[in-house]
Amino acid sequence: MPARGGEFFGEELLCDLGAADAAHELFTPTHFGRLAGSCYLSLGRFDKAEQFLQDTASRMQGRHKSRAIVLGNLALTAIRRGDLDAGLAVFDDAVDELQGTRGGGGMNIVFRAARELRPWRAENAVQEAQDRLLALMEAA
Structure with missing residues (x-):
């Protein structure tokens, strides 16, 4: 993200997109949080990732596909x-x-x-969670 006066302004820049911008229709208010959370997760900055992902997940009611991605990344953050x-x-x-x-x-x-x-695979709660995921696939 470009810096202005030594500070990052990526979110502000994205929020300023106007209807004349060709990408305006592609941007939603939760895009920045999704991207930032994912990036911080990849960098191993779990506290920052959790902050962005939790905030974003709470604002994504009704957007099930995108919310599943955010929650999956949030689960990875806690697991890691x-x-x-x-x-x-x-x-x-x-x-x-x-x-x-x-x-x-x-x-x-x-x-x-x-x-x-996997490190906790002997735990009943882990086995149950993985069974839920497999049952989801079985129902497909």
Whole structure:
């Protein structure tokens, strides 16, 4: 993102898109949070990722495909931090979102989260969460 006076202004710049901008129709108010959360997750900056992803997920009611992606990334954030309880709670929310859409992007991320639960595979709660995901695929 370009810097202005040493500060990043990416979100402000995106929010200033006008109807004359060719990409105006493609931008939604949650785009920046989705992208920033995903980037911070990739960088291993879990606190920042969690902040952006939680805020974005709370503002995405009714957008099931996109929300499943955000929740999948939020589950990955908790799992990579080693917080199994938080990871499983968000994982279950992501699977709930996928039940109606089975969106490919969300499905990929949630399966990645399921793979990253391997260190806890002996835990009953992990087995149940993974069984829910497999049942979702079976119903497809």
